[in-house]
Amino acid sequence: MKPLLSMKGATIRFGGLVAVKEVTFDIRPGDLFGLIGPNGAGKTTCFNLITGMYQVSSGEILFGEDCINGARKLPPNKICELGIARTFQNIRLFGALSALENVVIGGFLRSRSSLFSALTLMPPAIKDTRALEAKAMEYLKVMDLEEDAHTRARDLPYGKQRRLEIARAMATNPKLILLDEPAAGMNPQESEQLSRTVRRIRDDYGKTVLLIEHDMRFVMNLCERIVVLDHGEEIAFGGPDDIRNNPKVIEAYLGEPV
Amino acid sequence: MRFWGVRLASIAGGIGLAVLIHWIALSQLSAFGVRLVVLAGLYVTLAVSLNLINGITGQFSIGHAAFYQVGAYAAGLFTVKVFSSQPLTFMLWVPVAMIVGAVVASAAGLLVGLPSLRLRGDYLAIVTLGFGEIIRILSQNLKVVGAASGMAIEPKMLSQSPMVWLCWLLAIGSIALCRNLLQTAHGLSFLAVREDEIASSAMGINVTRTKVAAFVLGSALAGAAGGFYAHYEGFLIPTQFGMEVSFIILTMVVLGGSGSITGSVIAAVALSALPELLRNIKTIPLATVIGLTIGVIAAVSLGRRWSEQLHGPVRDRVLKLSGLTGLCLGGGYLLGLGLRALPALSEATTDGNRIRMVIFAGTLVLLMLVRPQGVLGHREFGLGKWLREPAR
Amino acid sequence: MIDVTSLLVAGIEFGSLPQQLLNGILIGGVYALIALGYTMVYGVLRLINFAHGEVYMLGAYTALFVSWIIYGRAQDPVTVVWYALPLMLLSAMTVCALIGIVLERFAYRPMRNQPRIASLITAIGLSLLLQYGGQLFLPVSPAPNISGKVNPYRDNLTFYLTQPAPSLVRAADALKPEMDKAKAALDEQLKLEKDEFNLSDTGLALRKEFFERQSAYNKAQGEAQSSAISITLPKGQLIMFTVTLILMAILRHIVLFTKSGRAMRAVSHDFDSAALMGINVNKIVTLTFVLGSALAGAGAMMSATFISGVKIDTFFGLLPGVKAFVAAVLGGIGNIPGAVLGGILMGVAESLVVWAGYDQYKDAVAFLILIVVLLFKPSGLLGSNKVEKV
């Protein structure tokens, strides 16, 4: 099967620090893919490279056939249009807007009505807005947020904010969705619930999922394939069982040989 | 079908309101009163258009008067050069000239916006300030627009019957455009850019294009207002559009609450009258100014302390705080009377013209210290709520 | 095809280029002093301190008042005392430092937890408040200036880079005897005249002749002079530049080699982490304002004293302030050597515009530079290209 996303030796330097070094892996359509590693390993930086927030120093990243970061460097909004959406480790919602509005904005990039029709409130703009709102409501339901649709995003509790970010990302109708520590700060029940939801996103909505998570139970139960980063380098790749028993991984996490 | 019915009704309502204002102004008010109504209309347009850039899209522009000026000069020059050789009557001509002003001003907006809007917020402030200076220097030196001695616009509106309806139609139109925009998903994308540029771009919003669109649209509206002003005054000199004007518009937007259209409108109507009214106050004892300033400072600093400790219903708190404010202001006034006993201050006076900018500047600073989100915050006020209803 | 360069260059005298470059560097020193304040405050607080130009303005007023205290309001002080200039400099620096502390403590510090835009609006408001509020209390009309006589170093140093063309010198010298002769004749006649203001016909004729010969001589003399390339350097401005360099050296020492300087660099690198590491952030921010404002005060005192004929009003700081800010951006905002480089470049750019004959556009060039910098190198000449952390 052709990969959906391939990292080909992606590298980025910040001054003297090589935050991500020659990282290479493929994600196939329909994967539930995990990206793990200790703090500061370069996981979030990988997300930033994939979504075009940072530009690679060398190597390249392909999405399907298209080069998105490398020889050609697409801006984040173009990459999102191609079908990659993300959440942020340090939540970045549109704080003053309601949950529903946040999700509507997620869907906006697929809207075709013109600015002119919005300014004059013509039928295309109204229809588009209504359709986006209906769709947004649906995503809020999936994330179990429909009761909070009209609450300001910054007034929501932390766990709900995380879920709202996922709903917003879903609304862009991506092929690949990147989740940066989605379970951070959640209690075991919430985390369990989230795990089911993420699986649904893949199974019912057919999205490919790439996720970063520190909660090992969460990752090992959910992900089918996992890449481990340490100090920007890829140190292991495989299924949950391979990773669990990989001495290099244990060393990276515990800081000493086993 | 129903859509078009409602639409036509609201357009008719807008035009009707403009005509009503025109009729009331011309039949009931003195020449000075009419002037205030016209200026209020222009400032509503300016404040609402700056609010689109500043409050809704979150781009901190502080040189809005420059676009007003570009529009005024462009429209004025166009009339001077072209009017005599074309068939339109003056009444039909003015809107055409305003469109010319809008187009040229929006081109200027594009010119300034493209390089600076790709960058972080603070730079835009300086670039727009600088653009204002460039425009001022150009207008003072270019012979075609009369350089420093100014340019007469011929023909101009008759002073006994200015087209008040036209300037209020523009104001109402600007309000309608912004309000319409906020009803749609498109408008939400502008708000998203204000809230978080990085998240917006990750959600597929073309951040630069959104900012430039807001900037160009805001400049166009300011340019149209300038076009009206040119034909209303009949004479343009560079000093009419200094940094002062930019800061007055900015104060209106900030005071009304960035992002709140109704806030901008109310603040614009209230503040546009202030400079004109102050201009007529000839002598104010300096001692009173000092006393009142001290009173205001006391009210603000005590109020800040106090409001953190106050609890209970909103009404009680508002009452207590306004009591405190009244007390401080009264005390300040008395202090002013006392200060007049000092020999250095007994004779010193100032005039309204000189303290108006002090009032604006003081308002800005105190407002930031007390309530940075503006009087209305992001919210819409009463009528505004009603305006927002239909789309949601 | 029209040769554009020849059109542009027409009317330009290359001989005056060195002079203009020098003028640019001298005024650039003042811009650099102001720019340092902007850049340091931006470095620690990420705030454009719009009121910095007004601190500069108040520095000029302080110097003015001190000169009035020393000499009275007399436009031409009879005797010039040696301690006047140092006292004016020190008091301007001190007063500005105090103003900086007050602004920071009462206006900017309460804003620190608010969105950035709130501090920016506060800064703009303060700047306006000082400009317009100052008009109520400070002498503005007629706009005062510091008497040129306060400065004992008024004469010029002139350096010849090339000598005047000998043929022109000879031509001018040849006209001199005739002028002297006409003058002598006129003087003779004047002795005979009863009313010096009501000359007889002979007297009028002689005077006319003398004036003609004199203007011919002056013209030839002028031509000879301008065939030489020379630089005129007012001694006062030389002192101004020297003091500027000394102040910059002191600043460099403080920032690089003292404990507070190290703390300042830490705060500007990462405000929150510096606070967590036990640095007293408030103290450092205050110090930053003190240093920046004192430098602005020094720049204000010197430019108001040594540049002849500057009038002081409450808008005295507006343009220098904005230009210095652009200089800071040009050099890379937050970068101290960058501010100095940017300031000097800004001064030179401005004087080049004057030299090219567009002096009415002198004030516009700063903003053109700003736009060009933002287009091509937004991080400035010496600034590093930081990637914003996501």
Ligand SMILES: Nc1ncnc2c1ncn2[C@@H]1O[C@H](COP(=O)(O)OP(=O)(O)O)[C@@H](O)[C@H]1O
């Ligand atoms: N914009 C940036 N500038 C400088 N260093 C950065 C930047 N972004 C990330 N880094 C550094 O890259 C390294 C990896 O960070 P990150 O990808 O956030 O780690 P994590 O695996 O915990 O998500 C860290 O050392 C971090 O400080």
Ligand SMILES: [Mg+2]
């Ligand atoms: Mg991370």
